[in-house]
Amino acid sequence: MKILSFESSCDETAVAVVENGRTVLTDQIFSQADLHAVYGGVVPEIASRSHVEVISRLAQRAIEVAGISKSDIDAVGVTYAPGLIGTVLVGLNFAKATALALGVPLIPVHHIKGHVAANYIAYPELEPPFLCLAISGGNTLIIDVRTYTDMHIIGATRDDAAGECFDKTARVLGLPYPGGKHIDKLSQGGDDKKYKLPRTHIEGSAYDMSFSGLKTAVINTVHNAEQKGETLDRASLAASFVAAVSDTLVPRTMAAARELGYKKIAIAGGVAANTRIRADFKKAAEKDGCTLYVPPLSLCGDNGAMIGSQAYYEYLAGNVAGSDLNAYANMEL
Secondary structure: OEEEEEEOOOOEEEEEEEEOOOEEEEEEEEEOHHHHHOOOOOOHHHHHHHHHHHHHHHHHHHHHHHOOOHHHOOEEEEEEEOOOHHHHHHHHHHHHHHHHHHOOOEEEEEHHHHHHHHHHHHOOOOOOOEEEEEEOOOOEEEEEEOOOOOEEEEEEEOOOOHHHHHHHHHHHOOOOOOOHHHHHHHHOOOOOOOOOOOOOOOOOOOOOEOOHHHHHHHHHHHHHHHHHOOOOOHHHHHHHHHHHHHHHHHHHHHHHHHHHOOOEEEEEOHHHHOHHHHHHHHHHHHHHOOEEEOOOHHHHOOOHHHHHHHHHHHHHOOOOEOOOOOOOOOOOO
């Protein structure tokens, strides 16, 4: 089954062709990072307009690169929630028109389920149940993946997502947008114990997290150094910040896996590309005798392949939609 899939929840326009949920025939991505870099973050209106400009050409290119014809497409998958409402609508409406024109089913995909499914592409042997930590610019969730479509959140951030914290920290350190990869590079030359930053614990909720205090602590550290005329060790502050994020994510995820009895742990989302976090999870998984699944960097950020993968399993579960399918900025998993 060949699925043409669309992802437009934020600042990447992505179109992929995925066969039977695991084989990627093509994954075409147009990144808007350069468009938003001057603003230090995503501007929703600019993002929406850019999606409109490129999505048709990107879809045509995906079909050509996949080496198929339009008649070979069996279904259309698309992100319909959550995300920036304007950008999600662009991809959704184009997908609806495509499905109607081709006379094939339209399959709605929750964006976070797509991130989880990125691991199915990277690891064909992976099957539910397992535990997954989804960490991105908009979400930080510990997910009990019971089946391909039945997932339950057992821990989440109470405020900022880890990815947002990365971007705000990068901005205050004077690093380009998007900040994740720049913090990663800078932090590798620093002392992660030089700056004492908070590791928040939520009373009564062992698996929930908070990152707003960490973000504020970084900002205050930078401003205090500026006001006192002190030289800021940017590399060490970046390293201390990444260590604080990792110390928040890894122990909670491993504790949740032990409580649920899982020996399979996956991580997903843009923040999963961070070198320190990947390394810390590897050590923790080895210590607990768990198998760790971490997608390659190309599948950590937003992409169309992950949507096509999840769409396959949604289709098998009977989750198809009509032309009245709407987009949603927020939606529970």
